Amino acid sequence: MTSSPAAVVVSAPSKDKATDRDQEYFEQALTQHLDWFAERGRPIRFWWRDDDAVSPTPELDELIGFSERFDVPLSLAVIPKFATETLAQRLTSTHTVQVLHHGWQHKNYQDKSRGEKASEFGWRRTALEMEKELLEGKEVLQSLFAERYVPLFVPPWNRIAPRAVQLLQQQGDYGLSAFTWINHFRLPRLQSHVDIIKWKKNERFIGWNAARKRLDLQLCRRQTNASEPIGLLTHHLDHGEGCSEFLEAFFKITSAHPAAVWLSSQELLEEAKRDFSQSSGQV
Ligand SMILES: [Zn+2]
Numbered sequence: 001m002t003s004s005p006a007a008v009v010v011s012a013p014s015k016d017k018a019t020d021r022d023q024e025y026f027e028q029a030l031t032q033h034l035d036w037f038a039e040r041g042r043p044i045r046f047w048w049r050d051d052d053a054v055s056p057t058p059e060l061d062e063l064i065g066f067s068e069r070f071d072v073p074l075s076l077a078v079i080p081k082f083a084t085e086t087l088a089q090r091l092t093s094t095h096t097v098q099v100l101h102h103g104w105q106h107k108n109y110q111d112k113s114r115g116e117k118a119s120e121f122g123w124r125r126t127a128l129e130m131e132k133e134l135l136e137g138k139e140v141l142q143s144l145f146a147e148r149y150v151p152l153f154v155p156p157w158n159r160i161a162p163r164a165v166q167l168l169q170q171q172g173d174y175g176l177s178a179f180t181w182i183n184h185f186r187l188p189r190l191q192s193h194v195d196i197i198k199w200k201k202n203e204r205f206i207g208w209n210a211a212r213k214r215l216d217l218q219l220c221r222r223q224t225n226a227s228e229p230i231g232l233l234t235h236h237l238d239h240g241e242g243c244s245e246f247l248e249a250f251f252k253i254t255s256a257h258p259a260a261v262w263l264s265s266q267e268l269l270e271e272a273k274r275d276f277s278q279s280s281g282q283v
Pocket of ligand 1: 052102
């Protein structure tokens with residue numbers, strides 16, 4: 001009987017050297033930016049929005065873990081129609097999580113065959129339908145999450161028609177959060193700016209280089225407007241490889257740096273409302 005050849009030892013796949021280098025470069029670039037603001041005594045404000053929560057999952061637990069470990073407030077955009085009691089129970093033990101209003105059931109009503117972009121609160125729906133869903137959604141979230149609920153409306157797919165903005169305005173205390181630099185004039189706003197997922201094909205982390213460039217752009221803009229918060233956008237159910245590593249590194253640097261301040265959506269919405277009421281009437 002012949003002896004079998006010695007087993008070839010294959011080490012577990014690890015991050016390749018290029019990824020390590022990219023991460024290092026990202027961390028250096030971010031730190032340099034923050035140092036620039038620290039030297040001038042102008043802190044940069046960050047906030048964190050995570051979308052599509054309905055029930056507790058291991059992926060959500062990981063984000064709640066980051067939030068508590070680094071003391072970074074987490075604003076969860078919850079879909080009212082599918083929000084569960086178990087999610088409400090899961091959040092009762094956290095001190096850093098708030099809940100935002102994410103549409104009604106995350107359903108698209110626009111016509112994709114005509115090339116229209118997905119939207120739940122878009123122009124194809126009547127005001128009556130949308131108003132009913134807005135009121136019902138608010139009621140559900142308030143009764144499930146009580147004081148954790150923050151009246152910040154996050155339209156699914158980050159798109160909202162002017163008619164729906166008007167409905168929010170009529171309800172009095174709403175702010176609006178989407179993903180754009182364009183600010184609606186009708187409502188106080190709190191935008192998100194850096195989405196860490198590459199959505200085309202299969203969802204995954206955008207990569208260290210893309211993350212560096214996106215943050216670079218936002219931080220350069222803050223050199224002339226340091227007061228506008230930078231919104232980090234995540235989607236815990238769609239995080240592929242690389243997202244956890246990025247979030248850990250990003251929170252590690254920003255939570256320890258004197259020029260970076262993490263704020264809750266509640267605090268920032270209050271501020272946005274004050275700014276809004278002061279500037280309304282001005283062109
Ligand atoms: Zn969504």
